[in-house]
Amino acid sequence: MKEKPYHHGDLRNQLIEAGIQLINKDGIKSFSLRKVAAECSVSHTAPYSHFKNIDELIAAMGEHVTEQFMDTLRSSVQGKEGSHEAISLLGQAYIDFFIAHPQYFQFLFYHSGITIDLDNYNSDNYPPFALFRTTAYQMFRSIGLPDEEYSHKLIALWSMVHGIASLLTNNGVRYSGNWRDIFAIKL
Amino acid sequence: MKEKPYHHGDLRNQLIEAGIQLINKDGIKSFSLRKVAAECSVSHTAPYSHFKNIDELIAAMGEHVTEQFMDTLRSSVQGKEGSHEAISLLGQAYIDFFIAHPQYFQFLFYHSGITIDLDNYNSDNYPPFALFRTTAYQMFRSIGLPDEEYSHKLIALWSMVHGIASLLTNNGVRYSGNWRDIFAIKL
């Protein structure tokens, strides 16, 4: 019902696509509902038939980008699950994704909608972290790390990878070396 | 000349102060030049006598907050320079600062004005990183770390601390443990 409207084709999906394209071009700062509507050749209030407000559109765009992100992450460790280098490959893929799409970091984390509870293993709604965690745990087990060190090591690795992505895109950090060497020293 | 105007007292400084207060209250998203002007009981175009545009005001606010940030960081290692725990204290202070001011992370790194070149030791314009680097190097030297490992270890530590601050404030990560335990496992 929401998927196949009548008049314009399927405006909802087209708005999401055009919105993401606009993010990639100019970033979140100059994002505008009216620009997206114009890009779809539609009046500037038409989006309100599909989204309650601009935040809902951005949220839908975010889900779409996150899925794309997850596909990249999954394929980076495909066939190597449980191997020693899996977590290293995953970390590099995490960083590479944001290097390839410089606007996505600011965009994805612009809203604090994401919540990750590190104290509770079953309560995160951020899929990339869930994948990162399971991959890390497999590696910890394979190297015989004591269980009580799992949580500390996981957070250290995760914040380092996420921090590098933040520094490279949100901030203007430049580094010509290989990032994998950086977080590999901790494995 | 810019410091002591005639009419309103010193509007420039008052705009910066009111702006920072507004950031602390509502965050960067709902920040507005006109609100700041109104808070200073002045017409909404008066700021243009002191700042070329809204970005220049925000930049001035950012410098002010960064100075405040630096004071906190410096006092956290005062008298303990060169000690083994200095870098740990500094990292914790770095994180605590953004916990105490949840809006500052998004605010400080909203503009990509900051540039840090990890390949060139003398070309960063982000004072907190300079302090972090010298403190880390002192520690590396004191534990007899080989020189060629300095750069890797520095980046690993720095991105981890910065990443934790990002996760805690920009994103909705919750963790009841002690963060110092996390990045202490790497020293």
Add this chain to the structure above:
DNA sequence: CTTCAATCTTAACACTGTAAAGATTTTATG
């Protein structure tokens, strides 16, 4: 065919940043 709900447009409102022109006051100049 008629009814109804979903979708889209037009019009309007409050808010935003910014530019232009003019008024006011401090500072500099003769």
Add this chain to the structure above:
DNA sequence: CATAAAATCTTTACAGTGTTAAGATTGAAG
């Protein structure tokens, strides 16, 4: 001191923003 110049602030105006309300158009259901 008087006058000119510069700095500061106000008023007015304009284009752009998100959002709401009312009405038009169209697809599907009865």
